[in-house]
Amino acid sequence: MASVRIPTEARLLLLTRGLRALVDGYVAVLLPAYLLALGFGTWEVGLMSTVTLSGSALATLALGTWGHRIHHRHLLRAAALVMMVTGLGFAGFSDLWPLLVVAFVGTLNPSSGDVSVFLPLEHARLAHMAVGHERTTLFARYSLAGALCAALGSLAAAVPDHLIKLGIGQLPALRAMFVVYALAGFALWLLYRQLPAPDRQLPEPPASLGPSRSVVARLAALFCVDAFAGGLLVQSLLALWLFERFDMSLASAGAFFFWAGLLTAFSQLAAPHIARRIGLLNTMVFTHIPSSLALIGAAFAPRMEIALGLLLLRSALSQMDVPTRSAFVMSVVTPPERVAAASYTAVPRSLASALSPSLGGAMFAAGWLAAPLVFCGALKIAYDLVLLGAFRRVDAAKRSEAE
Structure with a gap:
């Protein structure tokens, strides 16, 4: 990766991103196991993911509409406090409706990516x-x-099994992990206090969308398709698929998601080099399509070893579009519009991905175990092809400017 001097504030944001990913990594694996232990079914697991992502989407929409009026330091600290309440709520409640309320207003992340209000704020900075x-x-x-931190967090999904061996009950062991999630929220609150004070202004004050409204709207519409497809198989549902299809244990699932996360992390190292050679858009598309084909193949794999191999191949390719997509969005808007653009492209993704987990859970409940994987892969391939056709000229123009 090219040598880039990292400012102090950027180092702080890398640290906060890592801490959030660490706890998100095990929560995504433990969430379905926790809900099943409480007596809920596979449909409720999908519903919980839908409600969680819907709440994140509305919070991000509010951020894009009014967030530019409030300094990012205050917003990030407030989000950290909400994260604390989320962890304590999941650790304390056992009934479905209170858990759904906490999931809606909280910061829980059932997916392998970041879908919270933290993301657009940190991206804009x-x-x-x-x-x-x-x-x-x-x-x-x-x-x-x-x-990397999400991969390490996945390994922590095995902690409840170790606590159970020490004589602690299954539910208390699982609840303890949500208490740790709340403590991570408090640590984030302390870290965000070190961000520049409100009297230090951005190079250009943030504003709502203006001249870039059209391109952001088109990108947001396409991102909806990608996010809806991904929502059919968020990490919690993929863990559920492994539990149902192959009777995989929590420890084994955690180990799998650890290695999958490592492959994803190493792919992030390659993304800038590939983008420098073939462009941001081509990197997004031509790494995404093979990963979707691998996912479809895993749906029909006759043995667990083959399915896991294909899923690991998918992990090595599927997330190369994350840094390139973020950089592409930031490159096609003016600097004052970046907070709004990050929010308005994140909101449709969150809303669209919020609609599909309950559908994926319903497919599992109906016994159609392969359906979410197939539909996810097929929709993502369609998204990639349309994105390439719609923005190929824009990407070429930005590459010419950079040169």
Whole structure:
């Protein structure tokens, strides 16, 4: 990866991203096991993911509409406090409706990526710290920090099994992990206090969308398709698929998601180099399509070893579009619009991905175990092809400017 000087504030944001990913990594694996232990079924697991992502989408929409009026330091600290309440709520409640309320207003993340209000705020800050290929590299390091820590977090999904062996009951062991999630929220609150005070202004004050409204709207519409497809198989549902299809244990699932996360992390290192050679858009598309084909293949794999191999191949390719997508969005809007653009492209993704987990859970409940994987892969391939056709000229123009 190209040598890029990382500002102090960027280092702090890389640290906060890593900490959030660490706890998100095990929560995504433990969430279905926790809900099943409480006596709920596979449909409720999908419903919980839908409600969680819907709440995140509405919070991000509010951020894009009014967030530019409030300094990012205050917003990030408030989000950290909400994260604390989320962890304590899941640790304390056992009935479905209270858990759904906490999931809706909280920061829980059932997916392998970041879908919270933290993301657009941190993206907008990072975008001001570099330009051109250096910005892509900085976003890649941000994604790398998240992927590595999420992989380590997946290993922590085995902690409840170890606690059970020590004589602690299954539910108390699982609840303890949500208490740790709340403590991570408090640690984030302390870290965000070190961000620049409100009297330090951005190079250009943030504003709502203006001249870039059209391109952001088109990108947001396409991102909806990708997110809806991904929502059919968020990480919690993929863990559920492994539990149902192959009777995999929590420890084995955690180990699998650890290695999958490592492959995802290493792919973030390659993304800037590939983007420098073939462009941001081509990197997004031509790594995404093979990963979707691998996912479809896993749906019909006759043995667990083959399915896991294909899923690992998917992990090595599927997330290369994350830093390149973020850099692409930041490159096609004016600097004052970056917070709004990050929010308005994140909101449709969250809304669309919120609709599909309950559908994926319903497919599992009906016994159609292969259906979510097939539909997810097919929709993602369609998204990639349309995205390439719609924005190929825009990407070529931005590459010419960079050169």
